[in-house]
Amino acid sequence: MALAVDRDVDFESYVAARQNMHLRTAYLLTGDRFLAEDLVQTAFAKLYLAWNRVHDQASLDAYVRRIMVNEHTSWWRRAWRRNETSVDSIPELPRQGGELGGDIATDLYQRDALWALVRQLPPKQRAAVVLRFYEDLSERQTAEILQVSIGTVKSQTSRAVAALRTAWQNEEGQR
Amino acid sequence: MNDFESWLADELKARASGVEGSASMAGAARKQARTIRTRRIVTGGAIAAVIAAVAIPTAMSLTGNPLSGPEPATTTTPVTDSPSPALTETPSEEPTTPPSDPATEPETPPTETDEPERGGTTELVLDGLPAGDSPAIGWTDGLTFHRPDGGEATLSDGFNNVLAFGDGVVGTTSRDDNPIDEVVFADSSGTEMEFYNGYGPIATSDGSLVAWFEVDAGQLSFAQADGNGTAPAALPIENGDMLSPVGFGGPELVVSNVTDADSQSLGWRADHIRGESVDWNTVGIEFQTVTAVSQAANLIAGFTEITDEGGCSAVYDGPTGEQLWDTCDYSVLGFSPDGRYALGSHAYLDGAGIAFSMIFDARTGESVHTFDTAEDGVIFDSAFEDDSHVLIIYNAGYDSATSRTAILRCELDGACETATDVRELADDEFPFGFGVQP
Numbered sequence: 179m180a181l182a183v184d185r186d187v188d189f190e191s192y193v194a195a196r197q198n199m200h201l202r203t204a205y206l207l208t209g210d211r212f213l214a215e216d217l218v219q220t221a222f223a224k225l226y227l228a229w230n231r232v233h234d235q236a237s238l239d240a241y242v243r244r245i246m247v248n249e250h251t252s253w254w255r256r257a258w259r260r261n262e263t264s265v266d267s268i269p270e271l272p273r274q275g276g277e278l279g280g281d282i283a284t285d286l287y288q289r290d291a292l293w294a295l296v297r298q299l300p301p302k303q304r305a306a307v308v309l310r311f312y313e314d315l316s317e318r319q320t321a322e323i324l325q326v327s328i329g330t331v332k333s334q335t336s337r338a339v340a341a342l343r344t345a346w347q348n349e350e351g352q353r
Numbered sequence: 354m355n356d357f358e359s360w361l362a363d364e365l366k367a368r369a370s371g372v373e374g375s376a377s378m379a380g381a382a383r384k385q386a387r388t389i390r391t392r393r394i395v396t397g398g399a400i401a402a403v404i405a406a407v408a409i410p411t412a413m414s415l416t417g418n419p420l421s422g423p424e425p426a427t428t429t430t431p432v433t434d435s436p437s438p439a440l441t442e443t444p445s446e447e448p449t450t451p452p453s454d455p456a457t458e459p460e461t462p463p464t465e466t467d468e469p470e471r472g473g474t475t476e477l478v479l480d481g482l483p484a485g486d487s488p489a490i491g492w493t494d495g496l497t498f499h500r501p502d503g504g505e506a507t508l509s510d511g512f513n514n515v516l517a518f519g520d521g522v523v524g525t526t527s528r529d530d531n532p533i534d535e536v537v538f539a540d541s542s543g544t545e546m547e548f549y550n551g552y553g554p555i556a557t558s559d560g561s562l563v564a565w566f567e568v569d570a571g572q573l574s575f576a577q578a579d580g581n582g583t584a585p586a587a588l589p590i591e592n593g594d595m596l597s598p599v600g601f602g603g604p605e606l607v608v609s610n611v612t613d614a615d616s617q618s619l620g621w622r623a624d625h626i627r628g629e630s631v632d633w634n635t636v637g638i639e640f641q642t643v644t645a646v647s648q649a650a651n652l653i654a655g656f657t658e659i660t661d662e663g664g665c666s667a668v669y670d671g672p673t674g675e676q677l678w679d680t681c682d683y684s685v686l687g688f689s690p691d692g693r694y695a696l697g698s699h700a701y702l703d704g705a706g707i708a709f710s711m712i713f714d715a716r717t718g719e720s721v722h723t724f725d726t727a728e729d730g731v732i733f734d735s736a737f738e739d740d741s742h743v744l745i746i747y748n749a750g751y752d753s754a755t756s757r758t759a760i761l762r763c764e765l766d767g768a769c770e771t772a773t774d775v776r777e778l779a780d781d782e783f784p785f786g787f788g789v790q791p
Contacts, residue, residue, distance in 0.1 A: 186383070193379040202369035211372060218374075222382035292364050311358065312365040321783070328783055329496075330511045343357055 185229050192238060193222055200242055206308045207250045209297040221245040243313070244323045247305045295345045302326075303338035310335050469741075471714075474723040475767035477730060477747045485762050485770035490738050491517055491788030492760065494773070496543075498522055498788065501560075507543040516554050516789040518563055519578055521546070523554045524789075536565045538576075549574070552597040556791035557604055558648045558690065564607050564626070566596040573598070573607055575626060588626055594619065600646030601791075602671050606631060608646045608653060618642060621655065623671075634674030640667075645685055650692020652677070652715055654685035664700050668715060678718030687790060688715055689737040694765070696735060696743065707732040710745060712765055722765050733758070736787045741765055744772060746785045760785050 200221065204214035221242045228241065299307065302324065309320040310331075321331045354362065492499050493515060498506040500517040508515065508522070515524040521540040526548075536554055538547040551574075553565025562584055563576045572587040573596065584605075590596060596609035605626045611619040621643045623631045633651075640655035644666070647653075651671040657679065658665040667679035680700075687696040695715040698707050710732055712721040724745055726732055733746035741764060748758040756778040763769040776784060 189383070190377065190379040193382065194377055197378055198373050201374050202372045205372045206365055206369050214372065215374065215378070219378050219382050219385060222378055223385035226383055226386040289364055289367070292361065293368055296361075296365070307361070308365065311362040312369060314362075318783075327511065327513075333510055339358060339361070342361065346357075 185226075189226055189229055192225075196239065196242070197222075199239075200246065203243065203308060203313060204246055204250075206296075206312055207246060207301075207305060217246050217249055218242075220249050240319070240323060243309070244325070247309075247323055248325075250305070251301045291349050292342070292346060295342050295349075298345075299338050299341065303334050303341070306331055306334040307338045307342075469721060469765040471719060471721050473767050474725050475763070475769065476725045476727060477732075477745065477749075477761065477769065478727070479747065479749050479757055479759055479761075479771075479775050482761070483770045485772050488738060488744055488760055488762070488772045488787075490736065490744065490790070491515060492744075493786040493788065495784050504541070506539070506541040509539070509543045509545070512537070512539075512543075514554065514789050516556055516563065516791070517560065518554075518556075518576070523563060523565075523576075525553070533568055536567075552595075554789065555598045555600050555607070556789065557601045558791050560791050562601075562604075562626075564598055564601070566590075566598055566609065568595065573609075573624060573626070585627055588624060588628055590624075594622065596622070599643045601648045602633065602646045602651060602653060603648060606633070608643055610642050633671040635671075637674045637676075638669045638671075645687045645695070647688035647692035647715065649690060650688065650715065652688060652692055652695075654688070654695065656684070666697070666700070668695065668718065677716050680718060683711060683713075685713070687736060689740050691740045693740065694721060694737070696737060698732075698735075707735075710735040710743070712743065722767055724763060724767070733783065733785070734787055736790055738762060744787065745769075746787070748778075758783075758785060 204217040309315045496508045525534045533550045535548045536551045550568040595612045598609045602608045643655035645654040654668045665681040683697040685697045695713040697711045710724045735745045745761045750756040759775040760773040762772040
């Protein structure tokens with residue numbers, strides 16, 4: 179019983195400290211705040227079940243990231259099997275102009291357009307991009323979380339970046 | 354990082370910066386955990402998850418040469434403590450319910466030869482070991498697959514679960530736009546010849562027959578290495594089950610884990626490749642997921658339960674359906690080619706890394722030997738090379754700047770030698786892996 183109490187205290191302490199960090203990663207994976215909360219809650223639930231097998235803080239964070247990536251990919255797969263292409267709706271790209279003018283409007287347009295393109299990436303590529311460029315993880319750390327080889331991380335990341343760059347150039351060309 | 358990548362990184366950080374939760378999720382997560390616990394079932398991915406977490410598939414076994422090296426690499430001592438720093442419990446030395454009935458012994462037990470002294474532990478090291486032959490089972494070094502016959506094949510990036518087939522290889526790969534794995538046949542240069550949406554492959558112990566599940570056709574498909582033979586081309590799976598083949602339980606018996614279309618586990622099943630009745634007593638064998646099958650000894654192992662503290666595993670005799678032993682301290686991940694020994698590790702494999710590999714007596718669960726890691730070491734994978742040697746991909750200095758790795762060949766009494774060069778790893782390298790074990 180003492181063990182269970184200790185686990186609850188430690189678990190609550192971890193959640194309080196890391197919840198927002200994981201929510202931000204989940205948001206980048208899902209592109210949706212509500213889905214992000216669902217994803218993090220599921221990851222925390224599975225972490226709770228595995229609590230006594232994962233010890234240090236770094237392992238806990240990696241464990242939660244791995245669950246989030248796997249769970250998100252699983253959601254996407256289930257949707258794919260129901261003949262949907264994505265769990266996320268693909269947003270329309272914002273049009274330049276509007277109430278703001280000049281550099282500010284251009285900057286906002288470019289940022290929104292890039293984010294929209296990121297949201298269209300397949301989940302594995304998107305996870306690679308988020309882990310490498312947002313979390314600043316090494317290729318090795320990313321490989322462990324994605325459960326793929328280092329080479330696959332490199333290829334997923336480079337393909338994703340190339341796709342984003344090409345799509346971005348096409349967007350720019352149409353403006 | 355170039356300008357575009359820097360801009361991408363900045364944008365991701367900016368997008369995420371405003372995201373915050375309104376209240377602690379701890380309570381809701383615990384409630385959801387209780388729900389998960391009550392219906393938690395693992396699929397065949399449980400093993401793949403932890404192994405893939407260190408980027409290594411499982412292995413195949415053929416024959417190997419006896420060691421010529423000296424005494425065990427380090428001192429051999431009785432198991433007295435938990436062999437795993439990742440576990441909070443101290444695993445017991447014996448399985449939970451070792452069988453006591455002599456009637457459980459096979460009618461024709463394996464020949465007693467060079468029985469290793471049982472119950473010892475060896476802490477793995479990389480330095481000071483004699484150099485032995487290269488692995489005699491299929492293994493990968495980067496994108497080169499070393500076939501058991503000594504030949505080589507070039508693999509395309511992302512090619513996993515490799516198995517020598519004819520002059521080429523068969524394995525799995527995943528495409529960016531396809532959530533289902535593809536089973537791919539390729540020639541020795543890596544050129545893909547055929548591919549199918551599906552899971553597998555597995556092979557009979559002599560490597561002559563390969564099987565995989567084709568998702569689109571809803572069938573188990575078969576191919577003979579020599580292109581001839583009398584095996585059928587396919588066995589339709591009528592009820593919509595999605596199969597992940599685990600191994601051959603007999604020359605014409607395929608054992609698979611089963612999921613529905615939503616990837617929810619439905620347990621396991623055994624299929625005769627010709628659709629004939631299965632001569633195993635499968636009724637009482639209640640696995641959540643099967644982890645290993647022995648064709649030679651007709652044994653089957655798997656997880657019977659997943660708990661908060663880990664998992665429970667068991668080994669059954671397939672033909673009789675009798676449970677030989679079970680344990681909630683370890684998992685059972687493979688059998689020696691003759692089915693006499695089992696290979697195991699942590700009770701539940703969650704991707705945190707493998708800190709020890711353990712050899713059991715396959716029919717009793719008695720500990721034969723434990724291969725432990727140093728504090729900064731991790732086992733990427735292990736597999737039987739033959740009936741008396743195990744191969745271990747060991748990494749020393751994991752997560753440090755001076756990480757080194759090699760494939761070690763160890764006898765079942767703990768004597769080890771290197772089967773590859775000891776390689777210093779640059780960051781982000783995992784050079785070695787094993788192929789699929791027939």
